[in-house]
Amino acid sequence: MQAASMVRMSQVHKRFGMREVLSDIDLSVQAGEVCCLVGPSGAGKSTLIRCINYLEKIDGGSIHVNGQLVGYKLHKGRLHELSEREAGRSRADTAMVFQHFNLFPHLSVMENIVEAPIHVRKESRAAAQAHARELLARVGLEDREKAYPRELSGGQKQRVAIARALAMRPKLLLFDEPTSALDPELVGEVLSVMRSLAQEGQTMIIVTHEIGFAREVADTLVFMDQGKIVERDTPARLIDRPQSARAQAFFNSILK
Template identity: 50%
Template sequence: MIKLSARSVVKSYGPVSVLKDVTVEVGDGEIVALIGPSGAGKSTFLRCVNNLEAVDSGHIAVDGELVGYRDRGGFLEPLPDKEASRRRARIGFVFQHFHLFRHMSACDNVAYGPREVLGLSKAEARSKALALLDRMGLSGREHHYPKELSGGQQQRVAIARALAMEPSIILLDEPTSALDPELRVEVANVIRELARSHCTMLIATHDIPLVEDIADRVVFMVDGRIVEEGPAAELLHDPEHDRTRAFLARMTG
């Protein structure tokens, strides 16, 4: 079963073309890693999948439903805000720099979406949030505000927040890159735990050891295009293209 289908996605900012005919699929329970140099378009692609950025052409669907649009006889019409938000709720997003609500505790950050979007009661949402924070190794930190948490703890709260919406797929945008090495290990271990639970994920990262540990498939991007993709074990250790080999040599040398 295909969870995410992106076909011929094009995105530009003025004269700058950022995504050029990008096609990616992610199956149910599959973990796909996007790798490539900075500026390759990885983060922009994730933002398009979550409808934080509108595509210029092509289409993206999650669970068979278009993201951000509906098909009117071959013409893609933007969805009303309410319907767009409903569809976006099925897509978890973990940002590089956490993006937590600074005025809310860890528990309230995680409970907000289930309460406001999924319609859970305050008690139900809180119970769910506490269980997820415990899963993230943050039991006892539920009343702490983001400024009282380390970067690794904040990122684990952000992962709990994404999981609280029971998404079909989780997008992770460089989830370990803003962290010190010790904190990176904390977050990487949580992501490994998600992988063991067969959570469907699309992750943009420069963390090649993490990719090697968890990814089923790897997509290598340069200048907004997919240069090469394939099973992680094959692409990481025996890539076909010179650009892929050169990139991996820089990242692992």
């Protein structure tokens, strides 16, 4: 594995019952790279990033993040599954932003952001709050730290969710269709924050239907269908000159 690889997936398989949702996945993402996953609904994109974050267990193959095996440890030549506590520690360098925000409704914006740094990374409350205020300014919500999720728009909630993810100082940031639950007029404010992260060199894997955004920010575009990676290339080449009939049909449909 290359020293600069942040994510390395090798021959990954995942099944739900008898249905194989990921089949023979090989994917490498380098440190500082932005990789966007696109494809039809049900292609396995969200399952793939949930496996990277060990929210789903794989049924075959291996995943390494920042050089560490995900979900398992190698001891005396044999793989042993991590305990829940060990798995939680192993996820400390990876953060995920979900489609439906997943904010704690009973906590203020500030409390949502500092919860994990205090309890997982053992930061002092003062340090965690200072960092949270920096992040809120970064996502344009410096005046909302005392607000509760019910008082925020969808776009504001998602920007808080991004700030909460960044509060863990992740080396890898995963996004699962972060704009699909938003009203169209709110999509831009979330994409603007993500665009700035890409410009700053944050390693990101993004599941998205925003093809124009993917064309702009991605270093690598991956097209998936039926649990498989069909094509991987630069956005310009894959969007404008896809090689497979399935990718051609997909891009022709959505770019009409």
